Every structure is written in structure tokens, then in C-alpha cells.
Amino acid sequence: MTSAAPDSAILQLQGASFGYADRAVVKDLDLRVEPSEVIAVLGPNGSGKSTLVRGLLGLNGHLEGTVRVLGEDLAHLKDRYRLGYVPQRHTLSASVRATVEEIVAIGRLPHQSWFARRSALDDQLVRESLELVGLSDRAREDVSTLSGGQQRRVLIARALAAQPRVLIMDEPTAGVDEASQIVLADVLHRLVERGTTMLIVTHELAALRDLVTRIVVISGGRLRFDGDPTSYAERRAADEIAHAHGGHHHDDELPTRRGTPTGALGPVDHLGASDA
């Protein structure tokens, strides 16, 4: 909520631009993320969603404006593990010879000094993270024997083991079969129950519809919408009606395509139609 104290924000962006070399892809973004918010980041292909989240993680350029993470300037952020990250379309290579448990334990490395052995707390957090993603029974197995959806859950567990303050996920449900999508949505529900703050880039809002508290739409590198799921559905409906009556699009409207299903909070692939 905007009424919260200024220093309670997990993320605070003001006039922030992100991109590559000196080319800004995401421009002039104002965004404030409070604890326990679950934010879906939507938008057409190539609109800059990954550039935004990778920019927050320091993986591509932060070119302008201010970005504060837990009150600290991004450029001087210590303890980067506080930003947990599950990368896009990533599964573990078949050539990785490691058990599920070993991969998750990597999440504990930022908490360990180079000479120290894994502590009882490390082991406990690895166990708990595996339990949260429903993979305790696979802990000792080689990760390469797991399905794509299960490997995605291993990566979520690895991020959780680091005890991040916010979990940033780039299309967690993409490219996995429907059964795995349901399991992943269950995992995310469990995280919501624990009050985990999440920023989730997705094209599959329907899979996450019950858990998001806020929706942000990026199109053409700009923030086009920021509001709760009800206002998003209303805005979409109004936009569809305007189109049906031959209204034309303004830049600040949500990009939509005619003739696509309009179920409130339905699939959002049609957002890709126009990148105004």
C-alpha cells in the first residue's frame, strides 16, 4: 500500500531506465513494491519485461533514474542474495552431475564463509526449501533425471534457500506441461501463504490468477498499467468494448487484439499484438 512508511518498500524505482550498452529498452519507470505483494509483470514479446527484472538484478544496465532495493541504492547493494531469481526458460543441463539437494544447497553459498562447512541451519533451509516445492523425496536423485517442471521447482528451491526478501521469477510456468503448471501454481500458493514478496514475469496469467495482488503491464518499454487484478479486468473489458465500437487506440491503452478470447484475467498472449 502506498500509505506504508517510505523505508518499508522492497523495491523503489523512480524514473528508472534499463537496457544494453547505452540503449534504453525500459524507460522512465516508477514502481514501488511493498512486502507480501505478488506482482505479475505482463506485456508483449520484446517489450522489456526480462530487461526490467534482469536490470533489477544487476545483470544488464541500469541507465537512468533511481533504483533502491530494501532502501539501498542498487549500485551499492550488499547481500545481493536478498533478491532471489529464477531465470527464464531455464532448466539444468543434462551434463550437470549433481543431486537435487546439492543444487539447492548452492543457494546457501552467499551465507557461508569460504572456509566454513555447511551448518545445521544450511541443511535445515535446504530441507525446508525442498519441502516447499514438493521435492523432498527426490533430494538424493541426479537433477538430470527430473522433468523440466521439476527442474524449475529445483531452481525455485535454490532461490528460496538463500532466504531472499523478494523472489523474482521470469516466466516460471512457461514451457512446462499443464500438470507441472498446476504443481508450480501450488508451490507459488504456498509461498503466498508465507508472505513471500514476488515479482513474476508471465504470459500465462490464468495459471496465476488466484495469487497475484497486482498487475503491471509493460509495452514498448513503458509502464502502461499498474493496478489490482479487478481494475485490470475492467480496463481490458473497456478496451475490448472500445475496439468493438471501432474506437482507436491511444498509447496509454492496454494493447489488445481483436477476436481473441476476453475472459477476465485470461491468457495474455494477445497482449503481444500491439507494442505501442
Ligand SMILES: Nc1ncnc2c1ncn2[C@@H]1O[C@H](COP(=O)(O)OP(=O)(O)OP(=O)(O)O)[C@@H](O)[C@H]1O
Ligand atoms: N542481451 C541483449 N543485448 C541487447 N539487446 C537485448 C538483449 N536482450 C534483449 N535485448 C532487446 O531488448 C528488448 C526487450 O527484450 P526483453 O527480453 O526484455 O523482452 P521481454 O518482454 O522479456 O520479451 P519476452 O516476453 O519475449 O521474453 C528486445 O528488443 C531485445 O531484442
